Amino acid sequence: MRTNGSRRGLSTVVAVISIVALAIGLTIAVMLWATGVIGSFFKVERLQLTLYTDSAEQPDSFRITIDIKNTGTRDAVISGVYLNGKPFWEANVSRVSFYIEDVNQTLPMAFSLPVGKTAKIEVYLGSEYHHNQNLEVRLRTSAGNDVIQSAILP
Numbered sequence: 126m127r128t129n130g131s132r133r134g135l136s137t138v139v140a141v142i143s144i145v146a147l148a149i150g151l152t153i154a155v156m157l158w159a160t161g162v163i164g165s166f167f168k169v170e171r172l173q174l175t176l177y178t179d180s181a182e183q184p185d186s187f188r189i190t191i192d193i194k195n196t197g198t199r200d201a202v203i204s205g206v207y208l209n210g211k212p213f214w215e216a217n218v219s220r221v222s223f224y225i226e227d228v229n230q231t232l233p234m235a236f237s238l239p240v241g242k243t244a245k246i247e248v249y250l251g252s253e254y255h256h257n258q259n260l261e262v263r264l265r266t267s268a269g270n271d272v273i274q275s276a277i278l279p
Contacts (some may be wrong), residue, residue: 171197176276205265217251
C-alpha cells in the first residue's frame with residue numbers, strides 16, 4: 126500500500142547487484158589474506174636472546190656473550206643495550222665487541238639485524254660486578270620493544 130508517491134524501496138535488481146558486489150569484495154579480501162598479501166602489512170619484530178657468562182682474562186672480571194637472533198618478520202633496529210637498567214656505556218664496562226656476518230666491529234649506538242640473521246655482542250664487565258651476581262640484559266629496539274634476559278655471573 127502506497128501512502129506517498131515519493132517513497133520507494135530498492136528494486137530487486139539493485140539489491141542483487143549490491144549483494145553480489147559485497148560477496149565479490151569479501152572473496153577478494155579473504156583471498157589476499159590467505160596468500161599473505163595482507164600479512165605483509167603486519168610485520169612483527171621478534172628477537173631471541175641467549176646469554177653466556179664466564180670469567181674474563183683479568184682476575185675478578187667477567188665476560189658476558191649476548192647472542193641475538195631475529196625470528197620476526199621484519200628487520201629489527203637495536204637502539205639500546207642496558208645492563209642492570211643502565212646503558213652499557215654507563216654500566217662499568219671495559220670493552221664491547223659486536224659481531225654480525227663474521228665482521229668484527231665496535232658496537233654503534235644502533236644497529237640493524239635483518240630477518241633470520243644472528244648477532245653476537247661480547248661485553249667485558251668492570252670491577253663493579255662480582256661472583257653470583259644477577260645480571261639483567263635488556264635490548265631496546267627502535268620500535269620501542271624490550272627484550273630482557275637474566276644470567277648469574279660465575
